[in-house]
Amino acid sequence: MPEKTSSESYGYNNLRAGAILSVIMTGLLLVFSVVFYKERMLFLDGPHNLFLIINDGHFHIEEHRYGSFITQVLPVLGYRLHLPLQWVMMLYSASFNLFFLAVVLLLVFRFREYNLAILFGLYLTLFASATFYWPNNEVHQGTAWLLLVYAINFFVARKQITSIIAVPLFLVSFYLAIFTHPLIVSEALFLWFFFRIGKINWPFTRHQTVIYTLVLFGLVIYKLYVGMHSGYDSTKMEQVTGFRVSLLRDIINSRQLQFFLHSCLTNYWLFAVLFISGLIALVIRRKYLLALISLLSAAGYLLLVCITFRDEHSNVFYIESEYMPMTVICCASFVYFILPSIRKKTGIMLLFILFIVRTSYILHAAPTFINRVEVLERINEQMKVKNIAKAIITNLPRNVDSMLLMNWGAPVESIFLSKTKGENPQRTFIFLNPDEIQSFNTSSKDTLLGCWEKRPFGRLNPFYFQLDTTSSYKVISYPALME
DSSP states (O other): OOOOOOGGGGTTGGGHHHHHHHHHHHHHHHHHHHHTHHHHHTSTHHHHHHHHHHHHTSOOOOTTOGGGGGGTHHHHHHHHTTOOHHHHHHHHHHHHHHHHHHHHHIIIIISOOHHHHHHHHHHTTTTOSGGGGOTTOTHHHHHHHHHHHHHHHHHHHHTTOOHHHHHHHHHHHHHHHHHTOTTHHHHHHHHHHHHHHTTOSOOOOHHHHHHHHHHHHHHHHHHHHHHHTSHHHHHHHHHHHTOOGGGHHHHHTOHHHHHHHHHHHHTSHHHHHHHHHHHHHHHHTTOHHHHHHHHHHHHHHHHHHHHHTTTOOSOHHHHHHHHTHHHHHHHHHIIIIIGGGSOHHHHHHHHHHHHHHHHHHHHHHHHHHHHHHHHHHHHHHHHHHTTOSEEEEEOOOHHHHHHHSOOTTHHHHHHHHHHHTTOSSBOEEEEOOHHHHHHHOOOOSSEEEOSSSEEEGGGSOTTTOOBOOSSOOEEEEHHHHHO
8 A cells, every 4th residue: 555644644735725826826927928928929939939830830849848839739729720920929928827827727626736736836936037028948837747747646646546557657747747848857856755755645655666766767867868969958968967076166156156146135035935944844843854855956956057057147037947946846845844834824824925025026027028129119110210121230239239138039029020010021130240141141032031040931921921022131230220
């Protein structure tokens, strides 16, 4: 029989209200995803991926991150139904948070995994400010899949469903979660040992535990192997595998670590409070091994981030998404050992205040992305004034470049913006320096200088995109364009 560690012993029933509060918070984020759809879908990866989906006519899965298909279902259906581009953009923006809401609803109302629902609510908020406006990092879908996969497999084990079904389900479901993003490996392994060693809601027999542990480790090894032999992931993993202990001093003095520690006092202070309080709770309960595992897992994960992004912190929207898996590692103790032991009203009020505070951080980050859209709109208006359909813009002032955060997505961002304004043909522009112009420019009148590609107009979906074919790209400096 499975080891008896019932959910009741950890006060799961008393956490139902807190889990529903997490549902409400996730629903609020869904509303925000619609309200700020332009800020999210005119920013880098969002429009880039959507552009490829619409024009290539299929799902766009990168780096074997198969779990990301779930957030592409709605935009694929949208463009195949020939919905207006604004609607397709809105659907894509909402699809991420709609998936998250669906997962939380399943955790609460189907599987009654209230703690996992709360943990996911914390995941979506504790590190979220600027990163909310850049939803495309697959680590978020992967985390959602992972928590749902744990709930499903725990449910199957409690129902004592035959191994003929249970083992393949475990293999396929954890494969989907882990392959959605490499960072899911850290979360998956931590939760496995956290639940097993802590005897928290553990439904598996000893025999099942051995089998599933071997399967999980096999998936992890395979994922790391595949990641080391693929494009984007391999470049990141090479930095980790090439790390030497002698470089530890450089990590301690790195800008990344300094930024993280400073932000834990200013932006992510609630995360720090929950982590420290969770560790204290484990020590008080003499759960020394769990405390050690939590501390070492957190330190190890932070080390991975600092190795990979040692001197990078300027793009807060990106690095926040890399921090977010730490929530699962660092807040599990709080969710499983503090919340169940405090009064129900106290726990609800604590979560309510936490979600309100983090909502304010998300809204506070909005002007940066609203201003970014305004920069794109000003460029579009000036191109209209000067009767320019396709522009290569040079000499971008530092302050404007800073407002754009990153500008590689401009070719498709500008097309989407122009389309939403009802312009036909659409205007498009790209930012290039003189060296890039020499190697990337084209004299062709029917070739798009896109994001990392030159795309013939014949490979555009004609229902959505019609670009000017009467002129070549005009090279113009930003000051000359705006004068």
